[in-house]
Amino acid sequence: MSLTETTYEFNKQLPAPPRVPGLPLLGNALDFLNRPIEFFLESYHKFGPIFRITAANQKFVVMAGLEANRFMAQDKDEIFTSESLFGEFAAQMGSRNFLVAQDGAPHRHMRKVMQRGYSKSGIAPKLDDFVRLTTDFTHAWQPGTLIYARDQFQRLVTEQLGTGLTNHSSKEHFEAIRIYLGTLLNVLVIKRQPRLMLSLPKYKNAKKKVMEFAKLVLEEHRHNVIEHEPDLVDDLLAAKDWNGDSLTEDDLLAATIGPFFAGMDTVANTMGFMVYAILKHPEVYEAIQKEVDEGFADGVPPYQDLPKMQNLYAATIETLRRYPVAPFTPRGVAKDFDFAGHHVKAGEEVIFANGLTHFLPEFFPDPWKFDVNRYIAPRKEHKQGQGIFAPYTLGPHTCLGAGVAEVQLMVTVGAMLRAVRLELTHPNYEIKTKLMPIPGPDPKFKIRVVEHRKI
Numbered sequence: 001m002s003l004t005e006t007t008y009e010f011n012k013q014l015p016a017p018p019r020v021p022g023l024p025l026l027g028n029a030l031d032f033l034n035r036p037i038e039f040f041l042e043s044y045h046k047f048g049p050i051f052r053i054t055a056a057n058q059k060f061v062v063m064a065g066l067e068a069n070r071f072m073a074q075d076k077d078e079i080f081t082s083e084s085l086f087g088e089f090a091a092q093m094g095s096r097n098f099l100v101a102q103d104g105a106p107h108r109h110m111r112k113v114m115q116r117g118y119s120k121s122g123i124a125p126k127l128d129d130f131v132r133l134t135t136d137f138t139h140a141w142q143p144g145t146l147i148y149a150r151d152q153f154q155r156l157v158t159e160q161l162g163t164g165l166t167n168h169s170s171k172e173h174f175e176a177i178r179i180y181l182g183t184l185l186n187v188l189v190i191k192r193q194p195r196l197m198l199s200l201p202k203y204k205n206a207k208k209k210v211m212e213f214a215k216l217v218l219e220e221h222r223h224n225v226i227e228h229e230p231d232l233v234d235d236l237l238a239a240k241d242w243n244g245d246s247l248t249e250d251d252l253l254a255a256t257i258g259p260f261f262a263g264m265d266t267v268a269n270t271m272g273f274m275v276y277a278i279l280k281h282p283e284v285y286e287a288i289q290k291e292v293d294e295g296f297a298d299g300v301p302p303y304q305d306l307p308k309m310q311n312l313y314a315a316t317i318e319t320l321r322r323y324p325v326a327p328f329t330p331r332g333v334a335k336d337f338d339f340a341g342h343h344v345k346a347g348e349e350v351i352f353a354n355g356l357t358h359f360l361p362e363f364f365p366d367p368w369k370f371d372v373n374r375y376i377a378p379r380k381e382h383k384q385g386q387g388i389f390a391p392y393t394l395g396p397h398t399c400l401g402a403g404v405a406e407v408q409l410m411v412t413v414g415a416m417l418r419a420v421r422l423e424l425t426h427p428n429y430e431i432k433t434k435l436m437p438i439p440g441p442d443p444k445f446k447i448r449v450v451e452h453r454k455i
């Protein structure tokens with residue numbers, strides 16, 4: 001990264017960001033862990049778009065609001081670093097070219113390598129598989145029983161992405177992948193579990209199984225065992241790193257397992273919230289049911305046509321806004337900078353509250369209300385300007401699979417509501433959000449399967 005070449009100017013005389021008062025020893029830990037969005041909103045209104053918090057022994061500078069989002073969007077990998085967040089994760093996988101942990105030109109290079117494999121046009125030929133897998137899953141749910149949404153959606157989403165992006169099922173390896181990813185994120189990224197977890201047999205066995213699985217997927221691609229259109233793994237095998245060298249075996253293994261990690265928490269959690277919100281709003285449920293019964297009658301429409309199912313599309317976007325699963329983006333500070341009259345030093349840790357704009361009434365009136373009509377003309381509240389709707393964060397690391405995620409959510413929830421009739425355990429049920437490790441529906445959230453529909 002060319003930090004020495006940057007001409008960005010700053011003024012060390014400016015004051016440090018104001019500190020949000022907290023409890024002795026714990027600081028702001030309880031508010032941060034239990035009600036992060038509400039806490040950041042209150043602090044934003046009281047202290048402005050930049051403030052400092054402490055959570056036990058960790059210190060963060062928080063940046064929030066539209067200007068903060070735009071500041072993050074224009075960073076060219078000069079001020080902020082992802083290495084400090086994901087570096088240890090990459091090291092555990094033995095990879096020096098691990099996308100989320102890279103900065104600067106090497107990062108931009110690897111993004112280009114993976115762009116096609118992670119694009120929605122790349123998964124377009126796989127949408128029938130997405131529907132088939134959804135139907136297989138839902139038909140295994142017995143009428144009258146309750147399903148655990150998080151568990152089922154994690155399995156389904158991971159199977160779809162493996163099939164779609166690597167032409168490989170992960171069913172047999174699902175538990176190992178879930179344990180491996182969950183432990184790495186909890187211990188090394190959000191640091192809420194002790195390092196000891198990395199020496200336990202449960203983690204070590206899972207790691208071994210996941211790596212063996214990645215090796216199998218890689219070898220099958222090397223030897224063209226399964227006939228398929230070129231996919232992400234083929235692109236990785238053909239790629240060079242930023243220095244022009246072939247990727248190492250560890251780089252290849254780490255990148256091959258990426259699609260099996262990518263939706264496990266993000267898409268599955270969003271799907272949980274989306275199905276909850278639809279069941280909670282019977283008029284939205286009925287409208288989507290009608291749309292998908294007609295729209296999917298002759299097979300899945302091309303992905304470009306999915307947004308024409310207005311209610312299905314709006315429910316997807318509104319879920320991403322109202323229930324953002326990535327509302328915050330932690331970053332290291334690689335270089336001093338000024339923001340909103342305050343100075344931040346290199347070496348500090350910043351949390352961008354990229355999802356906070358979703359809850360500002362000047363952009364989304366009555367922001368806590370789930371309202372699909374926001375996205376229908378003339379309102380179109382998600383298209384008001386850059387940085388207002390930011391469920392995938394902003395800047396150089398903005399989600400590479402955002403297009404895939406939206407297509408996957410629409411196709412899967414659409415196919416699910418065609419295949420089965422679902423309901424909440426009680427019409428007054430209110431979902432709780434838990435950090436696991438990112439915000440998601442309470443793992444105890446259950447949905448009742450009323451019937452298999454005759455379609």
Ligand code: HEM
Pocket residue numbers: 082099100101111118161258259262263266267270325326329330391392393396397398399400401402404405408
């Ligand atoms: C609702 C679903 C999703 C959400 C909210 C989401 C959110 C995010 C966010 C916030 C980041 C940036 C992380 C950081 O820099 O710290 C990210 C990165 C990434 N996401 Fe997603 N994601 C979703 C689904 C997906 C899917 C389905 C895929 C793959 C098909 C995917 C692939 C990626 C990749 C490869 C990166 C790394 C980009 C980079 O470091 O340059 N994501 N995602």
